[in-house]
Amino acid sequence: MEDLRRRLDGVSWVDLFLWGLRIVIILLIAVGAFNTLTSGKYTITTWISLSISGLAQGSIYALIALGYTLVYGILLMINFAHGEVFMSGAFTTVFIANYFNQTGFLNTYPLLAILILMVIAALVSMSVAVLLERIAYRPLRGAPRLVPLITAIGASFFLQYSFRGFYGSGFQTYPTVTALSGTFTVGKVTIPVVQVVVFFAAIALMSGLYWLVERTKMGKSMRAVSEDKEVAALMGIDINRVIVFTFAIGGLLAGAAGVINGLYRPQGVYFFMGFIPGIKAFTSAVLGGIGSVPGAMLGGLFLGVIESIGPNLVLEGLGIDGANQLKDAIAFTMLVLVLIFRPQGILGERLSEKKA
Amino acid sequence: MKRIALLLLAALLFTLALSACSGGDELVCEDAIGCVTVAPDEPITIAYMLTISGATAFLGEDSRGGIQIAIDDRGGKLLDHDINLKGEDSGCSAEGGQTAAQKLAADTQIVGIIGSSCSSEATAGLPIISEAGMLMISPSNTAPALTDKEGTWHPGYYRTAHNDLFQGRVAADYAYNELGARTAATIHDGSPYADGLQGVFANRFKELGGTITFQGAVNVGDTDMRPILTNVGADSPDVLYFPIFEPEGNFIAAQSKEVAGLENTILFGADGLLSESFPSGTGPAAVGMYLSGPYVEGDAYQQLLAKWDAKFGGPPPSGFHAHAYDATNILLDAIEKVALKGDDGTLLIPRQALRDAVTATAGFRGVTGTLACNETGDCATGEALGIYRITDAEVSGGNWPPEAVWTP
Numbered sequence: 001m002e003d004l005r006r007r008l009d010g011v012s013w014v015d016l017f018l019w020g021l022r023i024v025i026i027l028l029i030a031v032g033a034f035n036t037l038t039s040g041k042y043t044i045t046t047w048i049s050l051s052i053s054g055l056a057q058g059s060i061y062a063l064i065a066l067g068y069t070l071v072y073g074i075l076l077m078i079n080f081a082h083g084e085v086f087m088s089g090a091f092t093t094v095f096i097a098n099y100f101n102q103t104g105f106l107n108t109y110p111l112l113a114i115l116i117l118m119v120i121a122a123l124v125s126m127s128v129a130v131l132l133e134r135i136a137y138r139p140l141r142g143a144p145r146l147v148p149l150i151t152a153i154g155a156s157f158f159l160q161y162s163f164r165g166f167y168g169s170g171f172q173t174y175p176t177v178t179a180l181s182g183t184f185t186v187g188k189v190t191i192p193v194v195q196v197v198v199f200f201a202a203i204a205l206m207s208g209l210y211w212l213v214e215r216t217k218m219g220k221s222m223r224a225v226s227e228d229k230e231v232a233a234l235m236g237i238d239i240n241r242v243i244v245f246t247f248a249i250g251g252l253l254a255g256a257a258g259v260i261n262g263l264y265r266p267q268g269v270y271f272f273m274g275f276i277p278g279i280k281a282f283t284s285a286v287l288g289g290i291g292s293v294p295g296a297m298l299g300g301l302f303l304g305v306i307e308s309i310g311p312n313l314v315l316e317g318l319g320i321d322g323a324n325q326l327k328d329a330i331a332f333t334m335l336v337l338v339l340i341f342r343p344q345g346i347l348g349e350r351l352s353e354k355k356a
Numbered sequence: 357m358k359r360i361a362l363l364l365l366a367a368l369l370f371t372l373a374l375s376a377c378s379g380g381d382e383l384v385c386e387d388a389i390g391c392v393t394v395a396p397d398e399p400i401t402i403a404y405m406l407t408i409s410g411a412t413a414f415l416g417e418d419s420r421g422g423i424q425i426a427i428d429d430r431g432g433k434l435l436d437h438d439i440n441l442k443g444e445d446s447g448c449s450a451e452g453g454q455t456a457a458q459k460l461a462a463d464t465q466i467v468g469i470i471g472s473s474c475s476s477e478a479t480a481g482l483p484i485i486s487e488a489g490m491l492m493i494s495p496s497n498t499a500p501a502l503t504d505k506e507g508t509w510h511p512g513y514y515r516t517a518h519n520d521l522f523q524g525r526v527a528a529d530y531a532y533n534e535l536g537a538r539t540a541a542t543i544h545d546g547s548p549y550a551d552g553l554q555g556v557f558a559n560r561f562k563e564l565g566g567t568i569t570f571q572g573a574v575n576v577g578d579t580d581m582r583p584i585l586t587n588v589g590a591d592s593p594d595v596l597y598f599p600i601f602e603p604e605g606n607f608i609a610a611q612s613k614e615v616a617g618l619e620n621t622i623l624f625g626a627d628g629l630l631s632e633s634f635p636s637g638t639g640p641a642a643v644g645m646y647l648s649g650p651y652v653e654g655d656a657y658q659q660l661l662a663k664w665d666a667k668f669g670g671p672p673p674s675g676f677h678a679h680a681y682d683a684t685n686i687l688l689d690a691i692e693k694v695a696l697k698g699d700d701g702t703l704l705i706p707r708q709a710l711r712d713a714v715t716a717t718a719g720f721r722g723v724t725g726t727l728a729c730n731e732t733g734d735c736a737t738g739e740a741l742g743i744y745r746i747t748d749a750e751v752s753g754g755n756w757p758p759e760a761v762w763t764p
Contacts (some may be wrong), residue, residue: 046586050582050586057579075394161409171414171603171637173638174632176639178638192614212609267607268579268603272410273603276579277579307580310585312583320571323587327575327580
């Protein structure tokens with residue numbers, strides 16, 4: 001009895017409110033999902049094919065999210081211009097991709113052509129990311145944390161409108177690669193080939209990054225700098241080199257993601273295309289635990305799937321009009337939910353006072 | 357006391373001197389809402405209020421090009437004065453429209469405005485423009501409420517774009533009568549334009565005896581349309597009507613081929629998608645799709661395209677450059693008609709008379725057809741609409757515009 005009272009004394013109104021919120025959200029999700037599933041409007045194959053397209057979309061989010069998480073891990077800053085780093089590679093490469101398509105190179109040697117495109121996009125995005133660090137962020141390294149954040153937003157506008165100046169405001173489209181345009185059937189589910197290719201290409205890139213961070217000397221330096229910059233410097237690590245390298249790797253992944261995104265969603269390549277994926281990728285990074293590499297990967301895939309099945313599964317069951325317009329609401333509610341249960345994100349570590 | 361009398365005398369003398377300088381009784385503004393005075397060596401200022409940044413920049417740049425060509429066609433001069441084109445970005449949003457309108461209204465030298473691009477901008481900005489005594493002619497607002505006295509209409513508003521009451525109706529008529537569709541689903545993007553248009557379509561379709569199976573919406577900026585298409589596909593409607601913009605429209609069209617239940621559904625869009633980049637951007641999925649839109653044809657339009665190519669290179673980015681061209685010409689013609697000219701070249705442009713002159717526009721032979729403005733500012737008759745069918749020639753052959761398969 002005494003024990004129970006002591007425990008209740010420690011519970012504040014905020015805690016109670018948060019518990020109430022958790023229960024309400026979970027109930028809403030359960031009721032919505034139950035209603036939809038019992039209405040029988042969709043079959044199990046519908047859900048599977050939605051999940052697969054969600055995974056493909058999520059793997060693109062994950063690739064971009066890695067750029068956010070790597071930079072945050074090292075500099076503790078949110079590089080809000082990262083969506084534009086993604087755009088710069090995708091937007092530049094679309095013209096080369098169309099040239100390859102015209103000459104027939106793309107469909108004669110699809111694998112080689114896509115690899116070349118990815119390398120070009122990665123190089124462009126990497127240069128943009130490195131220049132961004134050199135010009136916009138390095139001079140502000142010692143400034144309060146809000147300053148580089150605002151600078152990042154400014155840099156983001158600068159990049160958007162510079163690229164609009166370079167290539168115009170019209171919409172460009174990636175060519176369709178015939179080798180990837182078919183479908184195959186597993187059981188009753190028809191899966192577009194391109195979704196599988198996109199997913200595994202992204203997984204391959206992420207594995208490469210994981211290997212780089214965990215197994216190489218440079219990766220070790222990155223982890224050391226992220227742990228403690230001053231001590232790492234005392235151990236003889238060139239901090240600036242590590243930071244530039246981190247931005248370069250983030251840019252490389254974002255550029256490759258630009259081409260992968262072009263294979264998956266060929267339409268709508270224009271100067272503003274980086275904004276929404278940037279926000280979604282940032283959300284993924286926070287979902288997974290910002291600063292954590294596997295967290296960003298998991299967060300991206302999770303967000304992709306939730307966005308894909310969430311509106312039809314939950315909102316429609318609750319009888320909400322315009323369920324698909326609230327797709328983003330689902331994504332951000334998930335973010336809130338995860339942060340209530342695990343403030344550090346799915347795979348994030350609790351930050352010590354000093355780092356936070 | 358003596359001092360005050362002296363002061364009064366001085367003021368009187370000063371006023372007399374001023375009126376003597378300004379040329380006496382020659383140019384007097386007798387207009388109910390004021391005049392714009394243009395000094396002999398000063399330019400006549402007109403302005404645009406268009407979306408020239410952000411995701412819809414293509415729409416504003418398209419219209420701005422039309423305005424510039426119309427000014428070039430007159431050698432940049434009107435009544436021996438240079439034409440000065442100013443502009444504000446209104447960003448295709450209500451807030452953007454309001455800010456831009458406030459900035460423009462503050463400049464009393466502006467005679468008239470070509471804009472806005474999006475109906476949402478006009479809804480917010482029009483009261484301010486109207487209050488300032490200016491007039492605006494929109495090349496691309498199509499929301500019905502803007503020219504409805506019960507709606508958001510204000511004096512001084514005109515448009516060369518067609519009213520969506522016509523467009524939604526034409527689309528529904530074609531889908532029901534010509535395509536034989538009996539079930540339809542609609543998708544909009546939350547904008548007044550798309551929401552209004554799908555509403556007109558749905559009502560007309562039901563009136564004809566059809567069934568609407570689904571009315572949903574996506575967000576501007578969405579790329580993954582499979583969830584909503586899965587929803588639409590559950591009922592396999594005969595027609596899917598999505599009067600939205602690029603790039604969301606491209607995504608819907610392209611991804612509809614990946615979703616079960618939509619194999620036999622006819623895709624139907626509106627003028628927001630009637631741009632050269634849409635078919636080639638969407639790819640094979642666009643073949644067989646129908647679009648409603650302005651039916652602009654003839655030599656005058658070909659000449660306009662040639663001028664565009666010479667000035668900017670390539671084709672215009674969207675479908676309202678001709679409307680902007682016509683809007684500019686209506687404005688400049690009206691200025692020419694009402695401006696009073698002094699001996700020294702000073703111009704006096706009365707604002708109410710200018711509005712009246714635009715309202716009186718009739719039988720105007722524009723690029724977009726013969727225009728006649730009514731008292732709430734609808735200058736397009738709505739008959740200059742067509743239904744286009746996209747074929748392989750547009751998707752991979754670079755042909756534009758597609759052939760109109762039907763005109764009401």
